[in-house]
Each structure stands twice: as structure tokens, then as C-alpha cells.
Amino acid sequence: MNKLKYLVLVGTFFTSLSSIFIRISNAPSLVISAYRMLFTILMLFIPFVLKYRIELKNIKRQDFILCILSGIFLALHFATWITSINMTTIANSTILVSSSPIFVALANYVILKEKFTSNMFIGIAMSLLGTTIITLGTAGGLSSSMMLGNFLAFMGAIFVAGYLVIGGIVRKNLNAGTYVFIVYTASTIVLFLICLLTDTPLYPYSLKEFVIFIALAFSCSILGHTVYNYLMKYISATLISVSTLTEPIFSSALALIIFKEIPSMSTFIGGTIIISGVLYYITSQNKPQL
Template sequence: MEKTPSKYWILAGTFFTSLSSIIIRFSNAPALAISAYRMLFTCLMLLFPVLYRNKNEFSEISAKDFALCAASGFFLALHYASWISSIQMTTIANSTVLVACSPMFVAILNFFIMKERPSYRMVIGIAMSLAGTFIIAMGSAGGSQNSMMAGNVLAFLGAIFVAVYLVIGGIVRKRLSAGTYVFIVYSVSAVVLFAMCIAGNIPIYPYPAREFVLFFALAFFCSILGHTVYNYLVKYFSSTLISVSTLSEPIFASIMALFFFSEIPTLYTLAGGIIILAGIFYYIVTQNKEKI
């Protein structure tokens, strides 16, 4: 019998994904170019390991599962395009808080698609975490009004797109290995993002070596050690649980923004962060009791 991994690995994945906003802020490249190269480098890092371990699975995949993987990759591309753009237009706190609203949409989608009824413990955990995100948002400031408004909208759209991506992953990962699934999803996402660059006249090349180092860091730390961990664990845990756990990303990102960009967390951030982590801890710890 296959051993179920620890659910606390979800928080490890969240820490690595939280590095995204910091690395992106260091880059001077357009958001679409950052997104496209992040996915390209991720695919290149996965190419040989996945082909070595899962080459037979590619020939056996059904048309339905491939279509679902492609759809997941499409929504992941939209998520990166919108959210990375938001990082360049609003504060790190605003962007990470608003994109962390994805559990609302995951829970809604799972209710209609997977018939996954939210338990009262789940509702309490989500409510606590979302309350924390709103408290942080109230204390976020900086940047021009118009730019921040556009960035906030893009971050919120990013939450919707990543929710669809997570729900599709929860469906397909029941039948496909993590390696096969993520390689198809990331490859489709890379193609879509480069196509968006070409359509939008965004330069693909050249960029300074420094930018390619940042692209590689995004791919390795945030995609391989972050999103790929999510896609591995979504076979064993509800996509709602995973999306709720990602609400801790604003906490990690805000702490790192303090050190790297002197963005001092406000009392709103500190208070909201405590509530978010409390909600996540409550949900994860009590999840097993729901099955009794």
C-alpha cells in the first residue's frame, strides 16, 4: 500500500512558492517574459528525470486526461501572466494577499464539480484565514493609486486562475503520476506564455545574464520545489486543503520583503498573519477528525 506523505509538506511547498514575489521584484524583465522563461527552465529541469521514469505513461495517457492537463497548463499560464504583472504594479503584501484568496474559488469549484461539501471545520479554517488576508490588505499601502488598483485586480484574477489549475490537478492526479502531469502542464503553460509574448510584442531575447539567473531561480525554487510539491500532494489531499495552506504565502513574502526591500510590516500585517496561520493550523490538524 502506497504511503501517504505528511500533510505538513504542503507548508514547505508554500514557503518556496512565496519566494516568487521576491525574485520577481529583483527582475527588470517584462512580466510575460519572466513567466515564459520560468516555465521553460522548469520543463528543461524535468525533461530527463520524467522521461526516464515515466516514458511509458506518455504513450498510455488517454485523450481526456491529456486535454485536462492542457487545460490546467492554460490556466497556470494565465495565473502567472496576471499575478507576476501584479507584483510589478502593487505592493508585495497586496499581491500575495489577493492571490491567496484562491481557496474561496477552489471550494466553490469542488462543491459543483467534485461534490465536495465543506465541513464546518473547513469553513472555520477558511474564514479565519480569509479574515487575516483582509486585515493585511487594509494595512497595505504604497505606489500610485491607478497602478495599485490595476495590480490588485490582476492579483485577484490570478487567484481565480490558480484555483481552476488546482481543481483540475486534483482530478487528473488520481490517474496520472506527478511527473507526467506536471511535465505536460508546464510544457503547455510555457508554449502559451511564449505565444502571449509574441502576440504582445514582448521581447524574448536578449536579456542580461542576471535576468536568466533569476529566471532559473524562479524555476528551481518556486516551480520545482513549490508548485511541483503541490501537484505531488494533490493526489493524497484535497485541493481545498492545499489552497488554504497557500494562505501562509503572504506571511513568508512580507517577512522577506522586510529584509530585501525594507517593506516594514504594519500591525495589520502582523495581526492578519497570526490569524492566517491559526486558521491553516486548525484546518490541517483537524482534517483527520473529519474522516472519523
């Protein structure tokens, strides 16, 4: 388990690339989300049919419903968070969306009766403090667009928390391949429906855009989210969600190099507090309390 928990950071690195791809794309956020998930399930289709189709036939109704609900949460996460990236800074967006451990820990405490340790409390409290500093720092700028972007990123954190909590429950009964295929398929359908309901054009888009969609699917969904879902069976969803708070380190560094986007002082201070809380929480998990 000690080795597996560090594999979360591999998934985090690849998910951190998503903000860069999204910023480069000129397509609407809903379209980016929908095609990202469509190409993801296309990449997974053959492995799923060859290895997991029998499990799908025998899936329990309750598990199937939970998978669909997880897919809805994932779709709403992408719809809100991806929209936020073009309305606020990449640092703000990735840090705020990574505040999900607050909601994951609370949900696991209420639903799964997961032990709420002092180490968990300290780590989450530091994350909440850092998130508050970033939000207040942005509020001083009186930018309505940026404030809305921050709010959408925060809503993205709530939705991804639901996705992670359900994953922690269902993965105890299903293989990762079956789980992610159902969840990603449900998410794809929901996102395309939202595009249709909001009259968001699904075509035409340039070859460059489709390359970005495919890159998002492979690096961020397959090598990112799917790694998380694999680990759900072995590691607490709370630990996984807390570990993803390291994503802003990668995203902000890449944004600085590629877009010359320098984080504000409030983002730097708040982010430092959040990351410190993450590191404290992860290192404290060497004790067998998961």
C-alpha cells in the first residue's frame, strides 16, 4: 500500500496537463469535455470487450446505478471546471478544484463511517485555509469574470468529490475496467446531451482541436483518472483526493513556462499552505490507519 499511494502522484501529473491543453484549445468548454470523454471510451472499448464484458452482464443493479451517478458527477465536474479555466488563472482553477478532499472526507465520514483522524483534520483544515486565502485575494481584484471562474472551479471540486466517493464504494465490487467504462460512457452521454440542450455546436472543429481532444483523453483520462479509479480499491478516496492537491504544482509551473502566467501572492501563499497540508497528510499515512 505504501508504494501504491505514491502512484497517485503519477495520475496527478497527467491530470495536471489537462489545464494546459484546455487553455490551448479554442473550442467551447462543453465540447472539450464531451469529446475528451468520447475518445476516452473509444480507447477503452476493445480492452473492455475482450476482458470485462462478462462482468458487465453480471453487474448488480445497485452498482450499475452508482456507476451512472458517478458518471453524472464526473460530467458536471468537467462542465464546471473546464469552463473555469478560461475565466480565472490556471493556478486558481487547479487549486480551487483540488479542494475536493474537504467534501470527500466529510462524505466518507457520514456515509462510510471512515475514521476522521487528527492528521486528516489538520491536512484538510490547511487546505481550507489555503483555499480561503486564494478566494479572498481574488475578491480584492473585483473581477466578476474571475470570481465566477473561481466559483465554477469550486463547484467542480464538489462534483469530483461525489465522483471519488462513489468510486471508493463501487470499486470494492467491480474491476477498474468495468467501472471506468460505465462511468466514462455515462459521462460522455450527459456531456453531449448538455451540448445539445445548450445549443453548443458539436462541429466543425479543426484537426488541431481533435488532436487536443485525443491528447486529453489519453494523458488526462486514461493515464490520470483511470489510475485514480484503479487505486480506489486499495486506497481511501480521501487520501486520493488529498493527493490530487499536488496538481496545482505541475499546472502552475507549466502555465508559468508556456503562458508566462505568474501566480498572484495570494495564490502563492494559499497554494503553499495547501501543498503543506497535503504533504503532511500523505506522510502521516505510513501508519496502517487506512
